Amino acid sequence: MERRLTPRGLERKRQLLDFAARRFAESGFHPTSVAEIVQGMGVGKGVFYWYFDSKEELLLEILQAAQLDLRRAQQAAIEDEPDPLVRIERGIRASLHWLDANRHLDTLIQFARTDEAFAPAIRRGGRVAVTDIARHVQEAIDTGRIPPADPEVLAHCILGVTDSLARVQLIHRGQPPDEVADTAVSFCFEGLTRAGSLSAR
Amino acid sequence: MERRLTPRGLERKRQLLDFAARRFAESGFHPTSVAEIVQGMGVGKGVFYWYFDSKEELLLEILQAAQLDLRRAQQAAIEDEPDPLVRIERGIRASLHWLDANRHLDTLIQFARTDEAFAPAIRRGGRVAVTDIARHVQEAIDTGRIPPADPEVLAHCILGVTDSLARVQLIHRGQPPDEVADTAVSFCFEGLTRAGSLSAR
């Protein structure tokens, strides 16, 4: 849907994206009806279809915006850090801070992965994330900081640890993002054999 | 729903569980209608509601059976292996073989995690998995095989790496389960600093 939007229109669209994202995360995408969204916002149904072609398009825009925002946060955290391993650590840390502030979007992304209508969009963003990390891993290998291996595979491992810990330690147990990041970084760098830098609790 | 089932009835129920699981994984739980399931099986709608109270109950039974089956596979693989680290490795290996043979169930479990109606059931099974692994980790710590740390946190890391690699390397790229297991085990034990045992591809 392409439309010339006034500042007021842009603001309305932002409200819709935000409100819908929270409802979707809370009640699920399919169970949340368009009627429910517009009623919750106190507007007519026409408003929804003025800004979006369909419920599906709305979710796609939410997902795209979320992935863009997360990537921006990661890149801002990395900036021009010269050490590739520190870049990885900062990326993990930034991701956990972002997930802490955007829990509902995490749920939504996880759902989207399981629905064939949205999975392609998620996979695109996932590939970008992997490539980002893999670049730093590759540099770390080239400079002899870590032993050689497929950088993309290692990137997937890092993402897996981060996501898993985010879900349990951060979102479910409410641990501070930096502590979770410490755990994730330590495990990624040294695995089970790490030098006892994990807080034993 | 409690009903006295003849062998024929039990077989019918098994068919329903299996067929529905595949449809749910392929098209999503909500988009797949009961009508679609019974039509696909060539039976009347009454059959469905003879065996299940609702679509929701059906999914719950699918999830419960899947988690039970996975756990059984893991325990069979571990058997009476004395070395706790080898037990962990065998558990990872068994999980990847199971996920390889039950891809559709993996998708389904992932979806269930995002839906508040099913997430509690998944969390129950997840907690069991964590406790299982954590026990071996604890033993490895006690015998000085690995440095001390919260065993449950480490268990979550292991699960995160395994799940993430399963999704990408196994399901998406079609790599053999044992190769993926090698990668996962190596990363879990030594992280990025592992001694080059990861196949560089």
Next chain:
DNA sequence: CCCTCCCTTGACCGTCCGGTCAAGAGGCCG
């Protein structure tokens, strides 16, 4: 052979859903 009870049929029901649209409000620019 018949009776019981497991199993199956498929028409039917009320509800809700995504999406449409004719009508109109309202702000901004000329």
Next chain:
DNA sequence: CGGCCTCTTGACCGGACGGTCAAGGGAGGG
């Protein structure tokens, strides 16, 4: 002040959905 274009309203539609149920088939124990 007038007209245009963005934005909003909410009744409306066709159809699909989860779930019900009266009726009947059929296997197997007595």
